[in-house]
Amino acid sequence: xxxxxxxxxxxxxxxxxxxxxxxxxxxxxxxxxxxxxxxxxxxxxxxxxxxxxxxxxxxxxxxxxxxxxxxxxxxxxxxxxxxxxxxxxxxxxxxxxxxxxxxxxxxxxxxxxxxxxxxxxxxxxxxxxxxxxxxxxxxxxxxxxxxxxxxxxxxxxxxxxxxxxxxxxxxxxxxxxxxxxxxxxxxxxxxxxxxxxxxxxxxxxxxxxxxxxxxxxxxxxxxxxxxxxxxxxxxxxxxxxxxxxxxxxxxxxxxxxxxxxxxxxxxxxxxxxxxxxxxxxxxxxxxxxxxxxxxxxxxxxxxxxxxxxxxxxxxxxxxxxxxxxxxxxxxxxxxxxxxxxxxxxxxxxxxxxxxxxxxxxxxxxxxxxxxxxxxxxxxxxxxxxxxxxxxxxxxxxxxxxxxxxxxxxxxxxxxxxxxxxxxxxxxxxxxxxxxxxxxxxxxxxxxxxxxxxxxxxxxxxxxxxxxxxxxxxxxxxxxxxxxxxxxxxxxxxxxxxxxxxxxxxxxxxxxxxxxxxxxxxxxxxxxxxxxxxxxxxxxxxxxxxxxxxxxxxxxxxxxxxxxxxxxxxxxxxxxxxxxxxxxxxxxxxxxxxxxxxxxxxxxxxxxxxxxxxxxxxxxxxxxxxxxxxxxxxxxxxxxxxxxxxxxxxxxxxxxxxxxxxxxxxxxxxxx
Amino acid sequence: xxxxxxxxxxxxxxxxxxxxxxxxxxxxxxxxxxxxxxxxxxxxxxxxxxxxxxxxxxxxxxxxxxxxxxxxxxxxxxxxxxxxxxxxxxxxxxxxxxxxxxxxxxxxxxxxxxx
Numbered sequence: 001x002x003x004x005x006x007x008x009x010x011x012x013x014x015x016x017x018x019x020x021x022x023x024x025x026x027x028x029x030x031x032x033x034x035x036x037x038x039x040x041x042x043x044x045x046x047x048x049x050x051x052x053x054x055x056x057x058x059x060x061x062x063x064x065x066x067x068x069x070x071x072x073x074x075x076x077x078x079x080x081x082x083x084x085x086x087x088x089x090x091x092x093x094x095x096x097x098x099x100x101x102x103x104x105x106x107x108x109x110x111x112x113x114x115x116x117x118x119x120x121x122x123x124x125x126x127x128x129x130x131x132x133x134x135x136x137x138x139x140x141x142x143x144x145x146x147x148x149x150x151x152x153x154x155x156x157x158x159x160x161x162x163x164x165x166x167x168x169x170x171x172x173x174x175x176x177x178x179x180x181x182x183x184x185x186x187x188x189x190x191x192x193x194x195x196x197x198x199x200x201x202x203x204x205x206x207x208x209x210x211x212x213x214x215x216x217x218x219x220x221x222x223x224x225x226x227x228x229x230x231x232x233x234x235x236x237x238x239x240x241x242x243x244x245x246x247x248x249x250x251x252x253x254x255x256x257x258x259x260x261x262x263x264x265x266x267x268x269x270x271x272x273x274x275x276x277x278x279x280x281x282x283x284x285x286x287x288x289x290x291x292x293x294x295x296x297x298x299x300x301x302x303x304x305x306x307x308x309x310x311x312x313x314x315x316x317x318x319x320x321x322x323x324x325x326x327x328x329x330x331x332x333x334x335x336x337x338x339x340x341x342x343x344x345x346x347x348x349x350x351x352x353x354x355x356x357x358x359x360x361x362x363x364x365x366x367x368x369x370x371x372x373x374x375x376x377x378x379x380x381x382x383x384x385x386x387x388x389x390x391x392x393x394x395x396x397x398x399x400x401x402x403x404x405x406x407x408x409x410x411x412x413x414x415x416x417x418x419x420x421x422x423x424x425x426x427x428x429x430x431x432x433x434x435x436x437x438x439x440x441x442x443x444x445x446x447x448x449x450x451x452x453x454x455x456x457x458x459x460x461x462x463x464x465x466x467x468x469x470x471x472x473x474x475x476x477x478x479x480x481x482x483x484x485x486x487x488x489x490x491x492x493x494x495x496x497x498x499x500x501x502x503x504x505x506x507x508x509x510x511x512x513x514x515x516x517x518x519x520x521x522x523x524x525x526x527x528x529x530x531x532x533x534x535x536x537x538x539x540x541x542x543x544x545x546x547x548x549x550x551x552x553x554x555x556x557x558x559x560x561x562x563x564x565x566x567x568x569x570x571x572x573x574x575x576x577x578x579x580x581x582x583x584x585x586x587x588x589x590x591x592x593x594x595x596x597x598x599x600x601x602x603x604x605x606x607x608x609x610x611x612x613x614x615x616x617x618x619x620x621x622x623x624x625x626x627x628x629x630x631x632x633x634x635x636x637x638x639x640x641x642x643x644x645x646x647x648x649x650x651x652x653x654x655x656x657x658x659x660x661x662x663x664x665x666x667x668x669x670x671x
Numbered sequence: 672x673x674x675x676x677x678x679x680x681x682x683x684x685x686x687x688x689x690x691x692x693x694x695x696x697x698x699x700x701x702x703x704x705x706x707x708x709x710x711x712x713x714x715x716x717x718x719x720x721x722x723x724x725x726x727x728x729x730x731x732x733x734x735x736x737x738x739x740x741x742x743x744x745x746x747x748x749x750x751x752x753x754x755x756x757x758x759x760x761x762x763x764x765x766x767x768x769x770x771x772x773x774x775x776x777x778x779x780x781x782x783x784x785x786x
Contacts, residue, residue: 619785620778621717626708 001042002057002078005086006129008039009093009122017115025110032114033097036121040090043083050083051485051493058131065134072192077131081497084336084486085128085268088343091474092260093121095467099351100252102463103358113153117256120146124261128268133182133192136269140178140233143262144171150257151249163245170242174232174266181225184209188218198275198499205279219276223283226273227290234266234320237294241566243317247309251354254309258316259350260343267323267339271332275499278330285416288328292420295321297563299427302434304559308353308366311438315390316346318427325420326405329412330504333494337486338401344474345389345398351468352382355460356442361453366438371447376459380443382468387435389475391525392428397479399522402428404487404510406521411509428521432528440536608665684740692734699727713776714769718762725755 012035016028023031050056056079065072078086097117104110123146127139145168152164182192188204189197201219209218230236235243243263247254257263270277270287277284295318302314319342326335357364359376373380385396392402406428409421447454460468485493489507535543546552561567595601616623638644706720729751736744770776 617785619782621781622708622710622778625704629704 002046002059002076003061005039005042005046005090006076006122006125008035008042009118009125011035013115013118013122016111016118020111020115023111025108028111029097029101029114032118033094033101036090036097036118037094039121039125040094043086043090046078047083047087050078051080054492054495056080056495056497069190070186070192072132072134074135075131076129077194078129079497080494081268081271081336082128084340085264086125088264088340089121089124089128089261091470092343092347093117093124093256095347095351095470096252096256099255099354099464099467100250102461103252103354104250109153113150113250116146116149116153117252120150120257120261124265127265131194133185133194133197136272137175137178137182140229140265140269141175143257143265144168144175144233147171147246147253147257147262150253151246153249153253157248160248163242163248167242167246170239171232174229174239177225177228177232178269181222181229184211184218184222184225188222194272201276201279217280217282219280220283223273223277223280224286226269226276227283227287230266230270230324231290232266233269234263234324235294235317236266236290236321236324237297238290240294240298240317241562241569244305244310244313244562247307247313251309251350251357254313255347255350255354258313259346263316263320264323264339264343267320267327267335270324270327271336271498274327274332277327278499278501278504284328284330285414286328288325288416288420291321291323291325291328292416292423293321294318295325295427296423296430297321299430299434301559301562303430303437304556305434306365306367308356308364308369308438308442309350311366311434312346312349312353315349315431315434316342318431319346319390321427322402322405322424325409325424329409329417329420329506330500331405331408331506332498332500333491334401334404334408334487336498337482338405340482340486341389341397341401341475341479344471344478345386348382348386348468348471348475349390351464351471352379352386355379355382355464355468358464359457359459360449361456363449363453366441368448369442370445370449371443371454372457373443375454375457378459378465378468380439382472383439383442385472386475387439389479391432391435391529392521393525394522395480397475397477400479400483401487403518403521407510407513407518408506410517411506411513425521425524429524429528432525433532436529436532437536440533445536612664684737687738689734689738696727696730696734699730700724703727710778713778714766714781715776717778718759718766721762722755722759725751729755 012032015035016023016032019031020028046057056077058078059076061074061076063071063073097114100110100113100117104113107113120143123139123142125139127136127143130136130139148164148168151167152160154160185197186192188207188209189200191197204218207218208215209221210216211221232239243258246258249257277287298314298317298321302311302318305311305314319338323335323338323342326332326338356369356372356376356379359372359379360369363369389396389398392399406421406424409417409424485491487507547556558564700723703720703722703724703726706723707717710716710720729748732744732748732751736742736748766776773780
């Protein structure tokens with residue numbers, strides 16, 4: 001059963017991919033959906049067995065690498081963290097499959113789409129069920145490649161090409177960090193199995209290693225490189241530039257990859273490596289600070305975006321910042337809880353945005369929508385409840401995880417925690433603001449669309465509605481139902497999968513913070529929502545004057561250009577690296593030097609030498625005669641000197657000969 | 672009289688200083704060899720240089736026959752003269768036919784064995 005959880009999506013992907021001609025469009029989509037649905041049912045069984053009944057499962061499949069110093073097996077591990085991720089991934093993947101059966105109905109390449117979706121699910125499952133770092137890296141790279149294929153699904157569109165390349169290249173930079181972390185882990189622990197690493201991590205506390213003649217703390221440098229991998233995959237500040245541009249893919253892709261699964265792979269890595277992270281406090285501080293800055297930065301940038309999906313993408317980036325800084329403050333279980341909740345309401349938001357786009361005939365710009373509340377009320381309800389859950393309105397799903405993150409941040413008495421708290425609260429304000437701005441511009445007010453489009457606007461068909469309804473129930477109830485199991489005090493749900501050192505546990509202190517501190521996040525959210533609605537409806541004059549004023553224009557410029565991150569990267573990093581990559585490393589090194597000392601160079605050298613020797617055979621008798629005479633002279637010399645060839649041989653003659661050869665061969669190269 | 676001439680000849684033969692007579696044929700040989708290399712004009716010069724080489728070698732045979740008091744050097748020198756004459760005749764005959772075929776006897780058109 002456990003193995004089929006992982007393998008069923010792969011089988012579905014292969015059958016629907018290669019059997020597309022046989023099965024047709026409907027057949028392959030059906031096969032892929034059924035296989036992922038079966039995997040979902042089985043992962044519920046696994047959740048019952050591992051999570052609720054408390055019996056983790058370890059499967060050792062077969063050997064991969066069997067050398068003396070490195071032994072790695074293909075093995076699966078189903079402990080609590082894994083099954084929680086399994087639930088999240090398979091539920092969202094199944095719902096996205098069902099949704100895309102209707103959304104992509106008229107696309108002729110739908111079989112390829114479903115094959116890629118299932119392949120992505122398969123690799124994500126490999127990532128979460130792996131028992132060693134190398135298998136995790138296989139899944140890691142696999143989801144990267146699948147996301148490239150999915151973003152680039154409409155590959156004839158140039159913007160999709162660019163975005164997919166950007167996604168894969170920025171991801172690759174993060175993968176490099178993860179690779180370095182794997183190297184150092186192997187160097188220190190001599191193994192890549194999680195069971196070995198986590199069991200012996202505490203013995204390497206305060207242990208220094210030397211890299212390039214610099215003494216660094218071993219566990220700190222491992223955790224920093226692991227975090228770089230997470231920064232790349234989870235779009236934290238620095239390597240976040242790919243996430244908004246990845247909205248070029250179809251909406252179900254955004255829902256699957258950029259809401260629920262791939263971007264949570266980085267957070268999953270951090271939580272999985274919590275036994276190592278706990279013994280590296282400096283790395284935890286860095287993680288907190290970067291997570292908090294990401295949350296704030298993404299929230300401020302999402303305020304002025306005009307594309308429907310981009311707002312939700314920045315919302316994802318901001319919530320990932322929440323998850324990451326929750327991990328940085330050693331609250332791993334809360335981070336996983338927020339991950340699960342976020343998957344539900346973010347997938348709901350993305351899929352309903354897809355429903356809106358579908359209704360308005362592929363219109364994605366928010367400024368050209370409006371007044372849809374009476375026309376597509378079902379979608380309006382979905383987006384409204386999803387946004388309320390995202391904002392952290394009390395007693396919906398988002399409230400339980402988001403508020404406890406902020407409370408725990410406040411009760412941790414360190415500077416980086418207070419920094420994270422205030423940035424988190426500010427980004428809660430901005431989150432509420434842009435969520436309601438989105439709702440207002442899309443649904444309320446007067447229409448900005450064309451008459452033809454709004455005449456034909458229809459609500460979501462049945463196949464698109466069912467996933468939305470299921471996610472709706474998830475967005476409302478899952479928080480309350482699962483709260484005590486995941487983050488309750490004294491729960492033994494997590495077992496061995498998450499380690500928190502005793503002096504980092506602040507759950508008890510968080511109960512005794514002042515009452516107004518507990519109210520501040522909710523207050524800020526409601527204020528943000530109110531500001532959005534008021535600015536757009538009643539105080540719209542004031543808001544218009546503000547946006548035309550010079551302060552408003554400059555602010556808009558900074559925020560709309562994503563704090564000039566893209567421009568900075570393009571001008572000062574990418575341009576020079578591309579120049580280096582083409583001119584220096586390709587032309588001069590690869591095609592120049594390495595070919596010169598490789599087979600091509602040897603062939604060219606032999607041709608030149610044979611040309612030179614060929615010039616000796618002139619065909620004229622007198623040349624041959626001269627060579628006779630030279631030979632005679634040499635022979636006579638040897639006859640009288642007893643065939644002594646060891647004349648006084650000065651080494652400098654070699655250099656003179658080389659210079660002569662070089663000077664003689666110039667006219668052959670510069671042809 | 673005759674005995675005085677014989678005495679002169681015997682004293683010359685027994686006090687034969689070879690070093691005086693080495694250099695001239697060597698120089699003739701060198702002239703002949705260099706003549707083949709430095710030849711840029713025509714083939715007749717090459718044949719003439721060849722004759723000079725043969726002459727030099729001839730002289731060496733005679734000198735060494737006097738030095739070693741062996742008559743075989745002078746007999747062999749007669750052989751060389753004969754053979755040189757015959758070979759010059761054949762060479763000139765080939766030269767005439769070459770001129771008939773090519774129309775020129777310049778050296779630079781004779782690179783048939785190039786390759």
